[in-house]
Amino acid sequence: MASLRLEPPPPPPPSYHFLTASTSSSATQLHPRRRLPTYNLSLQVQKFPTNSRYVLCSSSSTSINAPSDGVEPQSSPPDEPTIPPEEGSKDSRKVVRVAWEKLVRWSRSWRSKAKTDILERTKKVVVLGGGSFGTAMAAHVAERKAQLEVNMLVRDPQVCRSINDKHCNCKYFANHQLPENVIATTDAKAALLDADFCFHAVPVQFSSAFLEEVAASVDPGLPFISLSKGLELNTLRMMSQIIPKALKNPRQPFIVLSGPSFALELMNKLPTAMVVASKDKKMANAVQQLLASKTMRISTSSDVTGVEIAGALKNVLAIAAGIVEGLNLGNNSMAALVAQGCSEIRWLATKMGAKSTTLTGLSGSGDIMLTCFVNLSRNRTVGVRLGSGENLDDILSSMNQVAEGVSTAGAVITLAQKYKVKMPVLTAVARIIDNELTPTKAVYELMSLPQVEEV
Structure with missing residues (x-):
């Protein structure tokens, strides 16, 4: 009759002993005064810092718990936790490097599949308004493709001449050179003729009157991208309501462009991220293709409101x-x-x-x-x-x-x-x-x- 002798734990701190048995026999709960049945056991002792406790574990993760006074038997403890690499160690740096490399590969794969047909097909874009943000957006779009014609419809003849003759907006960006494919005009019909996209950069409170004036020159299928932010006094309408109402076309394609973006930083080509929202997902994706560049990230949304x-x-x-x-x-x-x-x-x-x-x-x-x-x-x-x-x-x-x-x-x-x-x-x-x-x-x-x- 073989017996199993359990070594008492060392002096404090108390330890938790696991005895691993290479046997397929069913587990038997141990008791300090109970004799064990005959088994051929291969025992391995592992110590864990907890209350003094003896546990016999088989290689198949079966456990035998020896309860101490009044304590219920426990199931087998989990495997030892994986200790994360220390910050700054070679292992931690490797984890960071691998994560970054995965991100870069994903980015390259995404860019290789990104569609550019919208930009390739676009020949003319019109910007309504000659303010700071309208000017900055005109410059950004013009730089997307040299063959793209960007027309700015402005009211001020002096600003118009400045853009056409000196390639700068003398009122807002006198020290910034505009791309040569940015052209200014005070003629609404000429600006809107054959345009593929229209950026609306007129202040909200003046938008209704302005749009009513140019409505006759607007193609009913021309997508309007609103850059204006605010609510119309008295009516409480937003641009998604103002534009179709003023143009007398409830089906006029509408997209809103918004996000943290100062015109000056756009002109300086600093990294910027914005969102385009439209109820028409294809339209939002089209504007995303038109605007997304190395210095501008464009996310899409369906939440126009x-x-x-x-x-x-x-x-x-x-x-x-x-x-x-x-x-x-x-x-x-x-x-x-x-x-x-x-x-x-x-x-x-x-x-x-x-x-x-x-x-x-x-x-x-x-x-x-x-x-x-x-x-x-x-x-x-x-x-x-x-x-x-x-x-x-x-x-x-x-x-x-x-x-x-x-x-x-x-x-x-x-x-x-x-x-x-x-x-x-x-x-x-x-x-x-x-x-x-x-x-x-x-x-x-x-x-x-x-x-x-x-x-």
Whole structure:
């Protein structure tokens, strides 16, 4: 009769002993005073730092647990955990290198399969509006293909001559050279004739009147890519509603382009990422092909409402962020205000049918961060000057560009009432703009709101 003698554990710390048996016999629970049946066992002892415990394990992962006082038997423990490589070690660097190489291979494979037929087939693009962003987009598209004709429809004859004679927009980018295939005109019919795509860069509040004037020259199948952000006063309409209404064509193809993008940085060819949204997936993919380049990433979306409403409301929030800066309220206040503003935008947008994921993407959080925190933002600049004590009329008269948030603020509050959403921060901005509340008083009232659960 063979017996199994178990060695007692070493002095503290206590150890956990595993005895591995190379046998196919069924497991038998051990007891300190119970004799074992006869087996030919090959035993291997492994120690683990835990309470003193004896466990007999077969090579087929069958285990025998010897419980200590009052403790129920346990199943066999898992295999020893794999210890990750130490940071900075050769193994960790290899993991990082392999992951990066996989990403690069995937990127190359994707680029090799990416379609370029849209760009190859496109012969003419028209940009409506000669402002900073319209000019930057015209330059970007023109550089995609030298044979592409890019027409800019502008109102100012001086800007028109500057673009055609000096290849620069003397009003906004006097020091930036435009590609030679960018041509300016004041003739709507000539600009729109045979165009394959149309970029709409006219400010929202002037869009209806402008489009009604040129409607007769617009082909009913011409895709309109909206660069304008905001809500139309009184009607509360977004560009997806304004364009087909003004053109008297409910089927006019519509795409919205949005995301964190300053015109100056586009002109400087700095890396930029944006999103195109359309209910027509093929149309969104076509615009993606037209615009995507080494310096511009273009994502696609079907959430037109989410992209548009985020683009409109972030301008109002940027004014609030500027006011905090102008009042020197500090970084804590800035972070709290922008976070609250993001929540308010999400509440309203989702009530209007937007996807919450859109609001955390490029056209949502991305655009909000850029507009609220960077000095190049027109709307933030308005807020800073309001917080510093300047009069709104003086601020607007001194600017050569439109700050859409000023006009949009009142429309946002009307929308909030329509959808029964409370928006304290954006409402405060609207009251400041209407001269019904001073920035300092607005801060006091916001801080005095009831303490509620975060949602």
